[in-house]
Amino acid sequence: MSVLIVDYGMCNLRSVRRALEECGADAWVSDNPHDANKASHIVLPGVGAFGDAMKNLRESGWDRSLKENAAQNIPMLGVCLGMQLLAERGFEGGDHEGLGLIGGEVVRLPNEDLSLRIPHVGWNEIHKKSDHPLIENIKDATDFYFVHGYYFKTAADDDVLAVTIYGLTFPSIVGRGNVMGVQFHPEKSSKAGFQIIQNFLTIN
Numbered sequence: 001m002s003v004l005i006v007d008y009g010m011c012n013l014r015s016v017r018r019a020l021e022e023c024g025a026d027a028w029v030s031d032n033p034h035d036a037n038k039a040s041h042i043v044l045p046g047v048g049a050f051g052d053a054m055k056n057l058r059e060s061g062w063d064r065s066l067k068e069n070a071a072q073n074i075p076m077l078g079v080c081l082g083m084q085l086l087a088e089r090g091f092e093g094g095d096h097e098g099l100g101l102i103g104g105e106v107v108r109l110p111n112e113d114l115s116l117r118i119p120h121v122g123w124n125e126i127h128k129k130s131d132h133p134l135i136e137n138i139k140d141a142t143d144f145y146f147v148h149g150y151y152f153k154t155a156a157d158d159d160v161l162a163v164t165i166y167g168l169t170f171p172s173i174v175g176r177g178n179v180m181g182v183q184f185h186p187e188k189s190s191k192a193g194f195q196i197i198q199n200f201l202t203i204n
Contacts, residue, residue: 004030041077042066043077
């Protein structure tokens with residue numbers, strides 16, 4: 001399979017590419033949205049702010065390309081900020097339109113409990129809410145590595161594949177059709193993270 005990693009200037013891409021290659025993928029990084037037509041799978045990573053990321057995606061033409069490929073049912077995986085960009089709107093540093101591939105909005109994690117660190121950084125459990133190929137062979141309450149201050153508040157419960165508890169219960173894996181997202185970093189989540197990647201690569 002041929003896996004395109006989207007480069008829109010918001011992520012260190014080497015660890016993502018290395019993890020995909022270790023899982024058997026022919027992975028490459030591109031900043032050209034026309035390259036999406038050559039891919040069997042697309043990974044949208046990201047670190048940083050929602051508004052800046054969407055600005056970069058729009059200016060480069062990636063927003064149109066990703067929507068077109070999603071409409072053609074090309075498997076797509078958003079990672080961390082990449083998952084959040086799948087939403088309709090995000091409120092980090094203002095009100096910003098997202099890709100709109102999965103209904104919902106991205107809002108700040110509450111900090112009412114002062115014992116909780118915001119952003120949420122570290123290992124935490126996921127709890128499966130649905131059977132899905134992306135989480136096959138993943139045991140309930142498996143730990144993954146998170147780094148985020150905002151979360152994806154989905155419009156429909158059916159789009160939530162797994163949740164995590166950190167001050168509140170938030171969606172940590174989402175999916176609608178062949179568009180999927182994980183709030184954690186699978187490339188930094190040891191054996192379980194690589195299982196998620198391998199599962200993604202089997203989806204067609």
